[in-house]
Amino acid sequence: MAFDTIAAISTFPGEAGIGIVRISGDDALEIISKIFKPYKAKDIKKVKSHTLHYGHIVDPETQEIYDEVLVSIMKKPNTYTREDIVEINCHGGIVITSKILELVLKQGARLAEPGEFTKRAFLNGRIDLSQAEAVIDIITAKTMLANKYAQKQLAGYVGSRIKEMKDKIMGLLVHLLALIDFPEEDVEELERKEMLETAKEIVEDIDKLIVSSESGRIIREGLKTAIIGKPNVGKSSLLNALLKENRAIVTDIPGTTRDIIEEYINVKGIPIKLIDTAGIRDTDELVEKIGVERSKEVLAEADLILFVLDASRELSEEDYQIFDILTEKNIIFVLNKIDLPKKIDESKLKSLIKDGIIIEVSTVERIGLEKLENAIYDLVFRGDINLREEEIIINSRHKEALINAKKYMESCVKAIEMGYSEDLITIDLNAALDQLGKITGETATEDLINEIFERFCVGK
Missing domain, CATH: 3.40.50.300 (P-loop containing nucleotide triphosphate hydrolases)
Structure with missing residues (x-):
């Protein structure tokens, strides 16, 4: 997915030992080559990925030295955003970081929106939506226990649990759709009892996560x-x-x-x-x-x-x-x-x-x-x-989606018990899939995605 090049200050504004200006996008290497003068002459665009380089940030028009810096070069796809990323590690302070950012923007970058770096990581498929939300939880964690659960979520724990449930639902759907599409073919039919057991298992799996969410809320909030x-x-x-x-x-x-x-x-x-x-x-x-x-x-x-x-x-x-x-x-x-x-x-x-x-x-x-x-x-x-720590979900948005998914799966269970037709059962299954997809982002609306990333700070 192609985007323009963005930049922002990624460290807290104020006096500090170090400040970081982050650039991400196809033009990141071209921009840094215009304003960075390495201590040892080299083409910064051709250096190896994930390397650190010492030198100075220089205004290309006036040749004024802005600061002594270390520049991190990280080339796609193995980066946070799956784009080329450059991080300018300068001295901390509002004046110098702002001036370097201003210089970067003059070379063609755009000021990043809140959470846009993480949003790109999501849109480029490096992380799912639940992992993106974990970044906020790590930043706002009030205890190491809260951080621990947020780190697990960032590692993909929530996404893997949701995938397990979605795979079970997809298994039911595949058989049901085969029966609908090929009623006269020799298709192996799931026994109603087996279907019912699987649907009930999914309801139980969802309910475990819902029940644990209250503990998760307390740990998070x-x-x-x-x-x-x-x-x-x-x-x-x-x-x-x-x-x-x-x-x-x-x-x-x-x-x-x-x-x-x-x-x-x-x-x-x-x-x-x-x-x-x-x-x-x-x-x-x-x-x-x-x-x-x-x-x-x-x-x-x-x-x-x-x-x-x-x-x-x-x-x-x-x-x-x-x-x-x-x-x-x-x-x-x-x-x-x-x-x-x-x-x-x-x-x-x-x-x-x-x-x-x-x-x-x-x-x-x-x-x-x-x-x-x-x-x-x-x-x-x-x-x-x-x-119970393996079951804790710490996001209220996830809980709401799980409650809705459980509702549709309970409806599915009743439909199977009542002997309803396959096409009616698939309606509930698809609805449950849609709700679970909202957690990881596959079925999340653009408005929801924007709302989530607006809660981020600029530079993350």
Whole structure:
């Protein structure tokens, strides 16, 4: 597939030791030959692929030296985009990288759009669409575990699983189409029972990936964990203790936190999105009232709730009011201030929460924090995440396509069970194939492809 030549700065804008200007396309070697003066005289267009060359970037019109650089030459097809690629490794900084890019564009390159290098890799067949999306996940990964799954996706894990399911569906289609096209020929017919078993197997394969997608979402986006409780029980202190820094303002004055504070922590590789909320209580103070309403909204959307109670006080009416609005979600009851004399009636508390998890902590003395982190991990993943890591899909777009594919395959199962004609069964099979193809890109629309790559940064 032929494209024009594109260029962009591929490193973060700002002061840095190194900056990279990337060029990709048929004219990449011609462009670099005009502006690069090697230390040792050579025809840069004829050097071996995947080699590094020292020299200077020079303005061909004025002969002004822009920078001392290393130039990487990578010739098609064994490159990221399957086109000729040149990378100019210059000194970092907004001024010099911008000037070199400007010089490259003057020689005929076009400024790359967001994600266009990776888009070309996809359009030129080097990677499928799920692998392209993995590039974003690697860049935005908040923990090494999230990076690990994104790397697996980039290596083609998702595409290979989808291909296995598509091959099974194609096997059914081939036999069914043969029966439709050659009804009088001696064509071996699949027994209805065998067809039904295969269709059910495909439904199970799809369902495994759908079920695991929730774990995948948490690993990719973070577990939304709301810290709630009445004012002055130590919610902000708990946030600071878990973060190991003073992120939230802490005072003895009730109602200090008026707005939502969000920060991430890493618990055994799982990104936890901690959300410190305003203390929930009845109040006539306008700003605090707005904060309380926002706290209730966060409570409704959270994956996990840390309900903080003051162990040095008895349960109050405000505590009971929060109990009344709790939803049936994962909840850990955090008894804070255990460094002080304990006054809370634990028998009353246990009668309210039944089999709920209670963790005692002191944010001042940093007691119980590791136990709390372990409880978060165990509660969400039941301690068996490693047993299911081979099945994790970490992209919500994939999940939607899988749900649709499962729907069509379940319809196919019913059609086989009801003894419907072969041509009706093929309709569902083709629809399922179309949905699975959206994941890897074979049947993705141009609008969808553009939407995905628009989320990339320029230069990737």
